[in-house]
Amino acid sequence: MPFYIERGKIPHKRHIKFEKENGELYREELFSTHGFSNIYSNKYHHNMPCKVVEVKPHNIFHGEEWKDSLLQNYKVHTSKCSSEGNFFESRKMHLFNNDVALYTANVTQDTDQFYRNAYADEVVFVHQGCGELTSEYGNVKFEEFDYLVIPKGTTYQLKFENYDDNKLFIIESASMVTIPAHFRIPTGQLSESAPYCERDIRRPELQEAKVEKGEFELFIKYGCRYQVSVLEWHPYDLVGWDGACYPWAINLKEYAPKVGKIHLPPSDHLMFTANNFVVCNFVPRLYDFHPEAIPAPYYHTNIDSDEVLYYVHGNFMSRTDIEEGSITLHPKGIPHGPQPGRTEDSIGVADTFEYAVMVDTFAPLKLTDNFRSCMVNDYNQSWLEK
Numbered sequence: 001m002p003f004y005i006e007r008g009k010i011p012h013k014r015h016i017k018f019e020k021e022n023g024e025l026y027r028e029e030l031f032s033t034h035g036f037s038n039i040y041s042n043k044y045h046h047n048m049p050c051k052v053v054e055v056k057p058h059n060i061f062h063g064e065e066w067k068d069s070l071l072q073n074y075k076v077h078t079s080k081c082s083s084e085g086n087f088f089e090s091r092k093m094h095l096f097n098n099d100v101a102l103y104t105a106n107v108t109q110d111t112d113q114f115y116r117n118a119y120a121d122e123v124v125f126v127h128q129g130c131g132e133l134t135s136e137y138g139n140v141k142f143e144e145f146d147y148l149v150i151p152k153g154t155t156y157q158l159k160f161e162n163y164d165d166n167k168l169f170i171i172e173s174a175s176m177v178t179i180p181a182h183f184r185i186p187t188g189q190l191s192e193s194a195p196y197c198e199r200d201i202r203r204p205e206l207q208e209a210k211v212e213k214g215e216f217e218l219f220i221k222y223g224c225r226y227q228v229s230v231l232e233w234h235p236y237d238l239v240g241w242d243g244a245c246y247p248w249a250i251n252l253k254e255y256a257p258k259v260g261k262i263h264l265p266p267s268d269h270l271m272f273t274a275n276n277f278v279v280c281n282f283v284p285r286l287y288d289f290h291p292e293a294i295p296a297p298y299y300h301t302n303i304d305s306d307e308v309l310y311y312v313h314g315n316f317m318s319r320t321d322i323e324e325g326s327i328t329l330h331p332k333g334i335p336h337g338p339q340p341g342r343t344e345d346s347i348g349v350a351d352t353f354e355y356a357v358m359v360d361t362f363a364p365l366k367l368t369d370n371f372r373s374c375m376v377n378d379y380n381q382s383w384l385e386k
Contacts (some may be wrong), residue, residue, distance in 0.1 A: 041243025
């Protein structure tokens with residue numbers, strides 16, 4: 001995060017002794033990024049955070065590469081690739097490269113187990129469901145259309161109000177997910193022209209420390225592998241913390257879209273940035289106001305990026321047969337755009353009602369068997385006149 005907050009009880013300076021009432025020391029943990037040179041938080045534990053009783057391997061399978069896929073435009077209905085399980089076991093991977101991996105998950109079960117992605121930041125988009133993200137930093141309530149931004153190395157859980165109809169779209173990033181630099185002034189504050197501001201961002205509220213001894217299972221994902229670390233003490237044992245690295249939430253509906261005289265490119269709908277990919281989103285907005293404007297997007301070829309759209313809700317003007325939870329992949333090197341008749345139908349339309357999340361990657365994406373299992377076979381021919 002680009003701004004500092006403070007929670008609970010902390011000493012007046014960093015890296016000095018911080019005593020409990022009985023004279024014992026609280027244990028300071030520096031949670032740092034980019035090797036002490038970027039944002040960080042200082043956490044103060046009742047117990048040493050590295051007390052691990054046992055470490056054992058664990059297998060969770062999210063999908064494997066579809067190695068002979070062709071370079072073409074794709075559409076999938078992820079409802080045909082439903083899953084079950086808790087918030088981390090239920091994930092099914094659809095697309096991936098060295099920078100990013102994209103999953104969907106139908107969360108059907110609660111769990112008391114803790115989870116940490118050791119190698120990747122996570123952006124969890126809550127398509128359906130509501131509940132609470134709990135973490136060592138505190139709790140953040142979430143609802144439909146929330147983005148949950150969770151730094152790598154964070155120990156957390158997702159607790160849903162019920163387990164009947166929950167769906168997540170998950171973006172796993174090998175690099176830090178952050179607010180675009182041009183949205184911020186030099187001191188880090190979001191600028192007046194940014195599409196959202198600090199008031200839209202919900203930060204964790206620290207709960208009372210859980211000073212409980214026992215055996216607490218922490219599932220750690222590192223790359224494509226998992227292990228279970230059995231902790232001697234409950235991981236939510238902070239008496240306080242401060243800093244700028246922590247999980248946070250923002251709702252898609254808080255995004256203030258730009259409107260132009262003629263059609264604006266997708267980059268004007270930017271939400272987050274990371275190394276070698278960006279996240280954009282589309283929300284209800286007025287259309288272009290030039291008297292001869294064509295609101296539908298122009299045909300284009302992404303020569304430097306693969307474009308992934310996850311369709312959330314609404315009426316998708318530029319193409320047919322889109323259901324909520326659909327994903328389209330328009331890879332670099334081949335053109336795409338509105339399907340027949342959609343350009344003409346858009347002329348004179350005043351506004352659009354659509355919600356979608358877009359991920360543009362600057363390295364080619366690999367497809368998985370999950371993606372293949374729910375693809376629409378004739379989508380690449382959907383531009384042919386019939």
